[in-house]
Amino acid sequence: MPGQAKVAAEALLTVAEMARADSAAIAAGTPGIALMEAAGRAAAVAIARRWRPCPVTVLCGPGNNGGDGYVIARWLERAGWPVSVASLIDRSHLAGDAAHHAAAWTGEIGRMGPASVAGAGLVVDAIFGAGLSRPVAGIAAATLEAAAAAGIPIVAVDVPSGVDGDNGRLRGQVSAAALTVTFFRRKPGHLLEPGRSMCGQVVVADIGIPAAVLDGIGPSAWANGPGLWGSARRRRGPGDHKYRFGHAVVVGGGRLTGAARLAGHAAARAGAGLVTVAAPDAALASYAAQPAALLLAAEAEIPALLADPRRNAWLLGPGGGAGAALRDQVLAVLAAGRGVVLDADALTVFAGRPADLFRAISGPAILTPHEGEFARLFPAQGERLTRARGAAATSGAVVVLKGTDTIVAAPDGRVAINENAPPWLATAGTGDVLAGLSVGLLAQGMPAFEAAAMAVWLHGAAATACGEGLIADDLPAAIPAILAAL
Ligand SMILES: NC(=O)C1=CN([C@@H]2O[C@H](COP(=O)(O)OP(=O)(O)OC[C@H]3O[C@@H](n4cnc5c(N)ncnc54)[C@H](OP(=O)(O)O)[C@@H]3O)[C@@H](O)[C@H]2O)[C@@H](O)CC1
Ligand SMILES: Nc1ncnc2c1ncn2[C@@H]1O[C@H](COP(=O)(O)OP(=O)(O)O)[C@@H](O)[C@H]1O
Numbered sequence: 001m002p003g004q005a006k007v008a009a010e011a012l013l014t015v016a017e018m019a020r021a022d023s024a025a026i027a028a029g030t031p032g033i034a035l036m037e038a039a040g041r042a043a044a045v046a047i048a049r050r051w052r053p054c055p056v057t058v059l060c061g062p063g064n065n066g067g068d069g070y071v072i073a074r075w076l077e078r079a080g081w082p083v084s085v086a087s088l089i090d091r092s093h094l095a096g097d098a099a100h101h102a103a104a105w106t107g108e109i110g111r112m113g114p115a116s117v118a119g120a121g122l123v124v125d126a127i128f129g130a131g132l133s134r135p136v137a138g139i140a141a142a143t144l145e146a147a148a149a150a151g152i153p154i155v156a157v158d159v160p161s162g163v164d165g166d167n168g169r170l171r172g173q174v175s176a177a178a179l180t181v182t183f184f185r186r187k188p189g190h191l192l193e194p195g196r197s198m199c200g201q202v203v204v205a206d207i208g209i210p211a212a213v214l215d216g217i218g219p220s221a222w223a224n225g226p227g228l229w230g231s232a233r234r235r236r237g238p239g240d241h242k243y244r245f246g247h248a249v250v251v252g253g254g255r256l257t258g259a260a261r262l263a264g265h266a267a268a269r270a271g272a273g274l275v276t277v278a279a280p281d282a283a284l285a286s287y288a289a290q291p292a293a294l295l296l297a298a299e300a301e302i303p304a305l306l307a308d309p310r311r312n313a314w315l316l317g318p319g320g321g322a323g324a325a326l327r328d329q330v331l332a333v334l335a336a337g338r339g340v341v342l343d344a345d346a347l348t349v350f351a352g353r354p355a356d357l358f359r360a361i362s363g364p365a366i367l368t369p370h371e372g373e374f375a376r377l378f379p380a381q382g383e384r385l386t387r388a389r390g391a392a393a394t395s396g397a398v399v400v401l402k403g404t405d406t407i408v409a410a411p412d413g414r415v416a417i418n419e420n421a422p423p424w425l426a427t428a429g430t431g432d433v434l435a436g437l438s439v440g441l442l443a444q445g446m447p448a449f450e451a452a453a454m455a456v457w458l459h460g461a462a463a464t465a466c467g468e469g470l471i472a473d474d475l476p477a478a479i480p481a482i483l484a485a486l
């Protein structure tokens, strides 16, 4: 929007980066005790905004997460709540900032166990946070489970105990929170499944760490949104003409023609100056049903189109048919140095010989696999974030690992984690639309990482606008309103 200040991209901090942010703030003059006080107070405020005073049990762990719990207990009691505190260890074994704030709690401290949540209207999980070092089991797990089984809402401090902040992995028994209050910036585990589903609503509290400490940390993960790619977006001005916005080519197949038609339509809606769909002769009649704004070419014309550098961004795969001919086409497009988006069959044709593909990638390239396609090209073990980063580094392409928490990973290690995709995107053909949006933005000259991240975000926003009952055909037409609001 003209004149509106650009929203800075929201960095996501790993556990190690957050520790560096804490240390930098402490070095700059804010004592750790004050950071913990601010953290606990912010959590208490977030609680009091959402719930009326009721009996609350604060479950405190052995580290600084537990330290936050003692501060929360103090502030809630001051606000008139009936507060019980239950600890995993004896107070005398606490150290540092946590010991300081535990000493400032003047009430009783009970031993943690399922009985400590009996009769509570709310439970605060201040057991384990960033210091999670092994699976949650035993008394901690049993106590949280008892609260969940009794239907008592749980408020998690920093992360629900057992959620790995770095990647959303669950370690041991985890009980879902209704609210999670985290500090300074979110962590990848708040956005990545299954951690995301355990967090409930996530509130980020300012605890007095200056934003400038991020300069010294250099985060490489962000929540996907306009702050990340808005400045790379191409916008038309009064003197512009279509040739300045690229020419996308979508290579379609002979049988499943809907896929390339959806992709072509999406590429045009994303703003490509021109879009050509190239298809086998026998199928040209069914491609005639696509929007009249798209150009249509016969398969035999592909070499000529490829020789023309103005056809600058190519999409292969949707409805392509997994044969050697498609593999040769992909390699020819890569050899010509065009921007490339590879989806579906164009990925599958390299199953068992992924190095052939990776060797051919040298320019801007985006791969858009779902988990099944990913496993045909890359090692499938381990958590999604590390796998997506590894795949981008190995292939030299931007990898869009699709799902409810789609990850966009660049070869240099940057990642964007998407969070605006509604579940009704899980329907046939929506992936084709995403590939089309990606090639449409790539054609306009956006760098591959920004193009892919913007495409994923537009896709989620358009699906949200359409609502439940969405079919893939609805998505391209929903794009203009989303672009207009950006
Ligand atoms: N730094 C700051 O200034 C600020 C920090 N803040 C807060 O600090 C939190 C991080 O604190 P933290 O680093 O002390 O780690 P924390 O999550 O309390 O756990 C460590 C303890 O738990 C234990 N333990 C771990 N897993 C376990 C398991 N499964 N089962 C059993 N035990 C397990 C572990 O044992 P160990 O691994 O040492 O054997 C250790 O004793 C952060 O999330 C935020 O809430 C805020 O106040 C803002 C200012
Ligand atoms: N549960 C879900 N929540 C949100 N988005 C989803 C969900 N399941 C799938 N999607 C999204 O829908 C799209 C489906 O793509 P894909 O599996 O390639 O389908 P198709 O091949 O039918 O087009 C992807 O963008 C994916 O991220």
Ligand SMILES: [K+]
Binding pocket: 065, 125, 126, 127, 128, 129, 156, 157, 158, 159, 160, 161
């Ligand atoms: K916690």
